Amino acid sequence: MISAVDLELVAKHSGGRAAFESNEATLLGLPLANQTAVLQRLRALDKYLGMPAPTSADAAALAADLGMSERNFYRLIRKFREHGPVAGLAPNFRVRQRSSAAADGLGKVAEMTLERIFETEGDARWKTVVSEVLEACKAANVEPPSTAAIRRRLLALRAEGRLRDAGERIFGGHWLLDQTAITLTTESVQGLEYVVVTLLIDRQTKLIGGVGLLRRGNPLSGVLAALVDAWSRVPEFAGASLTVATRLRDFHWVDPEDVKISGFMLDYGVTARSGRGPRRHGENIFRMIGNRLGPYTLLIRSTANPQIVDEQLATAPLPFAKAEEVVRHAVGKWNEGILQQMKIGRSRAARRERLIEILRSMTNLFLPALDASSAAILKNAERNVTNEADLPGAR
The missing domain is CATH 1.10.10 (Arc Repressor Mutant, subunit A)
Known part of the structure; x- marks a missing residue:
């Protein structure tokens, strides 16, 4: 596991909070062997750069510790200065897109x-x-x-996330709720495994409205977490340059493995559910956003069984809360890129009111399937936003 001391060193050489978050996300998405190499190199460069007057002998000694020549050590310093403490130091990391x-x-x-x-x-x-x-x-x-x-x-x-007609896209009417494993590792009672994320994606704008991580033993945990996250994003989307739909029109849910759901959702006339099958998870996400979520690759066919067979492919396992944090960061960066393409819609107050009604419709789809504790969590997330909407200045 990457230590707090190592992350402090990454932060020291990142030059600001936003840069650190991006560097941290990239580091956590690297295979364990590459993570180890980055941190070893970073410690050596930190030591070298902290010397008052480093000599060629100092560089040669540190290069030898890293198993490289002095010449390559100086090259490493140049890459570090140009591309940062992770991309600049990771073995075989492509910092520039090749012409193709x-x-x-x-x-x-x-x-x-x-x-x-x-x-x-x-x-x-x-x-x-x-x-x-x-x-x-x-x-x-x-x-x-x-x-x-x-x-x-x-x-x-x-x-x-390119949208040719971004200014004409309407947010909130058409949704996809699906899950996929990604190349980020955590530990569960089943052992070392890839993180499985549930994404709530607006099909018109490709904005990710909510994200949640699956907890083993509770098939609806990812869905619940994604909906709670979606409620927390209402202020963000209400303040963005979006045109919001008047109502929820359709909702495509690729339900998790082992979830027991009756036909109640279909009674609303806005929901489609995917059938069973080992390849169904993540395919719709793949078609919406491609094969990556920030620095993490989508592992569509591993979703139903995310246990890691080859541990050499694994990243350092993260605590569940940390995995949630870095995944939300990746989602935030994705949304940021899309929102830059959008044009202003209706007033902030009108956007907020429409978003609340749309999310309330989604919440009502799932409440009958949740136990009392989970339903209370979801309703509390709704109250936090609706109460805030009633405060002076919220409009």
């Missing part, structure tokens, strides 16, 4: 086709996207990109 068709574009016909798909069906299956791009290139009599290049380009565009 996937990053830079696939040509006029393919790019126009991708733009049209993103505008009309942003969460289309990748096989559908590939088929339409190839057909468009054939019709235009131009050399088509490879299917692998189209897939990489699609992932890159989704990871950017």
